[in-house]
Amino acid sequence: MKKIFLIFILNISIISNAQQAEIFKLKKFRVSVLSDSIKETSGLNFFNGKLYTFNDSGNLPELYEIDSNSGRILKVLKTTAENKDWEALANDGENFYIGDFGNNSGTRKDLKIYRIPFQNNVLENDLMKTISFYYPEQNDFAPKNISTDYDLESMIYLNGNIHIFTKEWASKSTTHYILDPENYENQAAQKVESYPTGFVVTDAAYFDKKLYTVGYTKKTEVFLDVFNESEPGIFFREKPRHLYLGSALSVGQIEGIAVDEKGVYISGEKFYSPIKKTKPFFYFIPKEKLKF
Template sequence: MIRISHLPFGLLILALACANKSQVIEEVFKLPKHLDESSAVEVTSKSDWIWTLEDSGNVPELYALDKTGAVKNTLSITNAKNNDWEDLTSDDEGNLYIGDFGNNDNDRQDLAIYKVDALDLKNKTAAVSKKITFYYPEQTEFPPKKSKHIFDAESFFYYQNNFYIFTKNRSSKFNGRTTLYQVPNQEGNHAAKLISTFDTCDTFSHCAVTSADISPDGKKVVIQTSTYVWIFTDFTGNDFFSGKSQQIDLESFTQKEGICFIGNNKLYITDERKKKTGGYLYQLDLTKLKGKS
């Protein structure tokens, strides 16, 4: 056992830094300085580039990084505004999809998903090739009363030609509930189909869902908050909450915004940079975990 009080000042600082570092997630690299508000992470099946974006109020651009964190490409989207881009996903052909459905005030009526073709990802500019819009049939007021602020979302993934969206609960009576919706990968305006719900935990800052993904083999789904990851397995069909769940404490409280699978048992995670904390890409190895079921 190290007696902190007897350490020289320099070693004391190092010891405290190590004590605050998570033993669950591993830092891979620091995100570039201009990506302080990284809100997503995605790796397509056709490339090892790591894609990210920034959310509302930022320019409509996608950023490709290599495994050292160097920027390999900045892709400007020419025909879509960044209203509130929140997440990225991809299909089996390597096309990227942007989730423009951030809805902090629960008043938006222009929720959208944009497709960017795989062939355009190495260009400097690209036009969205398909736009999918949707709405939540359960929402009838814009905005609803604060106790019904349950129609924000920051998380989605592609699976079997549908998108699965996980809401971020901003209710004044926060209970950790996220709602799973399905939207078809088809042009047009669609009523999102409610599939299921799941209750994370009861503190907004630790328990509001900020990202999600499904493993390449379709056997694992993860949702993420600033503090935890939940892993879902043995589910039935597209009700990803119907099987077993495991809660993992990341041992790190920063504003985590992006998560994606790399293979079936490893995850990338990103967080926003706030003052001197965050702004990293991390790796989480699911084979080494112990968590609460």
């Protein structure tokens, strides 16, 4: 009885908060349950028409090519990069960029992105380079587990730069910084703009002059924001289209998004709570269903 009452109260809270957003039921677009090999999927990225994902901290340093129609693993790509806490994946058409910058406690001083050439479906690990960076605004590195504003899980490559979007637990916002992919010194991330999302951003994708961000709240609300690019590399001057996708209790802990001309692909890792355990799901939303 106590569990049922808790679920009822939680659902009322979620519905109340979600009323401020457009309701869009992600669950209807579920394609499959992901393999146990990628049950901690933490991002998605298209490279030359093929879809890739990976696992976050505590897992093997591998990329996985998956079938965009089913989520089935097609190929495993092994790297020599350390997986301390991989959280994002991007590419420039010649290189993969793997973001090892997960920072839930806000204590890391070794934020990095691995740049690995990818030719003929092979990772050229011997040519890998490391892009190190820091936030000039961060002065406090005391542990603040899921309370820091310097966590990070989102990255895109655009206009010759790496663009990162912070996961701000305290502010419930995201800040957009850019990095120089040719600078292999420890560089200062350049702040561009911020936006009060109301949720923590866990992945981002860029397609056709739009930035897509997904994430969730501590109350398990899952959201998708779609921003228009008002000028090259600028996204936060206009309010986004703000969609409530459901609760993590039913759709999973959403961690990945990728977009192409067909639509939007979303992945979630296993979600554990005292109430329910949710499987790692793969979703596809056809473009026409979003009515862009």
